[in-house]
Amino acid sequence: MGADPAPARLGVTEADGTVTITLRGGLDATSTGALWRPTVRAAAAAGGRPLVLDLAALSHCDTTGAALLLATEAAHGGPVAVHGAPTSVAALLARVRSAAMAGAPETGPATVAEPLARRPMPARLLAGAAEGLAFLGEALFALFGLPARRRMIRLGDLARFTDQAGVQGLPLALLLGGLLGLILAFQSAIPMRRFGADIFVADLVSIALLRELGPLVAAVILAGRTGSAEAAEIGTMKVNEELDALATMGLDPMTLLVLPRIAAAMIAMPVLVLALDLAGLAGMTVVMAAFGFPPALVLARVVAAVRPGDLLGGVFHGICFGALVAAIGCRAGLATGVGPRAVGLAATRAVVGGIVGTIVLDGLFAVFNYRLGL
Amino acid sequence: MSETVIRARGLAQRFGAREVFHDVGFEVRAGEIFAILGGSGAGKSVLMRQLIGLRPPSAGSVEIMGRDVMQERAAVRRAIGVMFQSGALFGSMTLLENVMLPLEVFTGLPPEARVAVARVKLALVGLAEAADRMPAEVSGGMARRAAIARALALDPPLLFLDEPSAGLDPITSAGLDQLILELRKDLGATVVVVTHELPSIFTIADRCILLDHAARGVIASGDPRRLREESTDPTVRAFFRREAA
Numbered sequence: 001m002g003a004d005p006a007p008a009r010l011g012v013t014e015a016d017g018t019v020t021i022t023l024r025g026g027l028d029a030t031s032t033g034a035l036w037r038p039t040v041r042a043a044a045a046a047g048g049r050p051l052v053l054d055l056a057a058l059s060h061c062d063t064t065g066a067a068l069l070l071a072t073e074a075a076h077g078g079p080v081a082v083h084g085a086p087t088s089v090a091a092l093l094a095r096v097r098s099a100a101m102a103g104a105p106e107t108g109p110a111t112v113a114e115p116l117a118r119r120p121m122p123a124r125l126l127a128g129a130a131e132g133l134a135f136l137g138e139a140l141f142a143l144f145g146l147p148a149r150r151r152m153i154r155l156g157d158l159a160r161f162t163d164q165a166g167v168q169g170l171p172l173a174l175l176l177g178g179l180l181g182l183i184l185a186f187q188s189a190i191p192m193r194r195f196g197a198d199i200f201v202a203d204l205v206s207i208a209l210l211r212e213l214g215p216l217v218a219a220v221i222l223a224g225r226t227g228s229a230e231a232a233e234i235g236t237m238k239v240n241e242e243l244d245a246l247a248t249m250g251l252d253p254m255t256l257l258v259l260p261r262i263a264a265a266m267i268a269m270p271v272l273v274l275a276l277d278l279a280g281l282a283g284m285t286v287v288m289a290a291f292g293f294p295p296a297l298v299l300a301r302v303v304a305a306v307r308p309g310d311l312l313g314g315v316f317h318g319i320c321f322g323a324l325v326a327a328i329g330c331r332a333g334l335a336t337g338v339g340p341r342a343v344g345l346a347a348t349r350a351v352v353g354g355i356v357g358t359i360v361l362d363g364l365f366a367v368f369n370y371r372l373g374l
Numbered sequence: 375m376s377e378t379v380i381r382a383r384g385l386a387q388r389f390g391a392r393e394v395f396h397d398v399g400f401e402v403r404a405g406e407i408f409a410i411l412g413g414s415g416a417g418k419s420v421l422m423r424q425l426i427g428l429r430p431p432s433a434g435s436v437e438i439m440g441r442d443v444m445q446e447r448a449a450v451r452r453a454i455g456v457m458f459q460s461g462a463l464f465g466s467m468t469l470l471e472n473v474m475l476p477l478e479v480f481t482g483l484p485p486e487a488r489v490a491v492a493r494v495k496l497a498l499v500g501l502a503e504a505a506d507r508m509p510a511e512v513s514g515g516m517a518r519r520a521a522i523a524r525a526l527a528l529d530p531p532l533l534f535l536d537e538p539s540a541g542l543d544p545i546t547s548a549g550l551d552q553l554i555l556e557l558r559k560d561l562g563a564t565v566v567v568v569t570h571e572l573p574s575i576f577t578i579a580d581r582c583i584l585l586d587h588a589a590r591g592v593i594a595s596g597d598p599r600r601l602r603e604e605s606t607d608p609t610v611r612a613f614f615r616r617e618a619a
Binding site for chain 1: 426427428447448451452454456458459460462463464465466475476477478479480481482483484487490491493494495497498500502524526527528529556560561562
């Protein structure tokens with residue numbers, strides 16, 4: 001981290017049964033990484049024979065370097081002679097060693113008061129639109145910067161968010177889809193019956209469900225379950241200064257917190273949409289059976305009525321809705337104010353914004369689809 | 375020991391028409407513990423946020439190791455470690471994972487090395503046995519120590535501590551002061567501490583500046599022990615002697 005970090009180098013020699021590990025240059029947080037495994041491996045290989053750590057050529061060493069020296073000793077297992085360590089390095093090593101030996105945790109009361117919330121009421125609408133645009137820009141910027149920040153991609157987080165948004169939302173999607181199919185079929189069957197057109201209920205419900213209602217209801221589920229949770233989680237981090245801490249460490253909150261949540265929503269939505277569609281069709285089939293239409297006949301109607309484009313279009317809408325809902329949820333979280341009420345407010349904004357945004361986007365899609373003749 | 379680590383010039387902070395302070399300038403030298411003092415509302419925390427580049431000053435500039443904080447944020451951030459007032463530990467991670475996060479991103483250390491290094495940092499602050507606990511499960515004093523360990527993760531030469539002992543009992547607070555002194559001695563770090571705890575100031579600070587709300591700026595600077603004995607300014611005397619009286 002200094003102005004001119006001397007590269008650290010490792011040398012291993014053996015004479016008269018004694019293995020000597022020589023470390024040269026500077027051992028610090030950046031330079032130690034490359035040396036860690038070779039050094040520990042060399043020490044482990046020397047197990048049983050006397051080991052000498054020659055540190056005479058070490059220009060500087062920080063606690064990361066000291067941790068490597070301790071790990072080297074531990075890997076060797078036996079006594080290790082440290083030769084020629086500069087005084088500062090020897091002192092640090094002694095300090096780190098004694099700390100690692102002892103270490104009784106002390107206790108104390110936790111009393112941290114949060115400042116009370118006080119927010120002004122400016123002309124919000126314009127500012128909100130501008131901030132939304134800024135958020136979109138930042139998200140895109142983070143997305144394009146992703147290759148340079150590969151190490152900030154935490155796959156564990158992505159898996160956790162996908163599980164939260166998708167797998168844990170499945171039962172709800174199945175339940176709502178089934179009920180939706182039942183209700184739609186029942187409500188439309190009664191007037192259709194008067195015209196003797198009950199069988200077309202299958203067409204009506206399947207097209208409505210696959211094209212529109214499936215993705216829409218899935219987005220509502222996502223907004224209620226996931227968007228709100230995201231806003232609350234990020235909002236709490238903001239209240240606890242965790243976002244500032246990330247920023248001072250040079251970790252971009254957009255890359256670390258927002259992008260994986262949006263990606264997770266986009267992965268989860270097709271699953272939710274398909275689950276809803278299937279459950280809805282099943283619910284409709286049950287109602288139709290009650291009206292005397294065998295499932296095979298209903299299925300044939302559905303297959304005849306629905307084009308693959310309807311299903312794929314619905315799934316595509318679902319993915320777009322998912323990205324929008326997650327983005328609005330994260331945005332609400334990042335915009336959290338101060339004080340205990342702020343997090344709740346952010347969660348509310350995430351749900352309301354998510355649902356309204358979804359329906360507006362759906363309207364836009366409807367216009368485009370009409371224009372494109374889809 | 376006379377190398378200048380921080381050079382602040384003409385710093386000011388205004389919120390609309392309200393001015394918190396103006397023309398604040400000082401230098402922090404390598405290896406010293408420098409305290410930013412002042413009553414509530416004097417702008418201590420705002421000043422610290424300016425120093426670490428989280429808030430652009432209304433006027434003036436900050437250089438850390440010769441680099442402008444606002445211009446070269448990325449480079450400066452690698453050189454500093456920050457402990458926030460409440461600790462700001464990431465609540466979804468154990469103490470160990472908190473310390474490991476910066477290591478994960480910024481060093482090429484293999485996973486087992488990251489664990490070993492993070493354990494050493496926690497041991498340095500006396501938390502070797504609490505490494506696998508969640509931040510919500512530890513006491514305030516332990517959380518502060520863990521936050522210091524995280525600030526030390528990349529062995530920064532410059533450490534910022536915002537109210538390290540606020541809200542802690544005197545004994546825990548004194549323990550923290552000792553820890554800060556030890557870290558300075560062992561790691562050779564420069565420490566900037568924001569505080570208003572008198573015992574801590576006299577124990578750890580080599581030099582200080584005193585911000586005052588009414589004067590909107592620095593009203594005294596120097597060795598806090600000498601300021602207590604020699605200052606003739608009534609506000610300064612009142613600040614340093616409030617508990618002695």
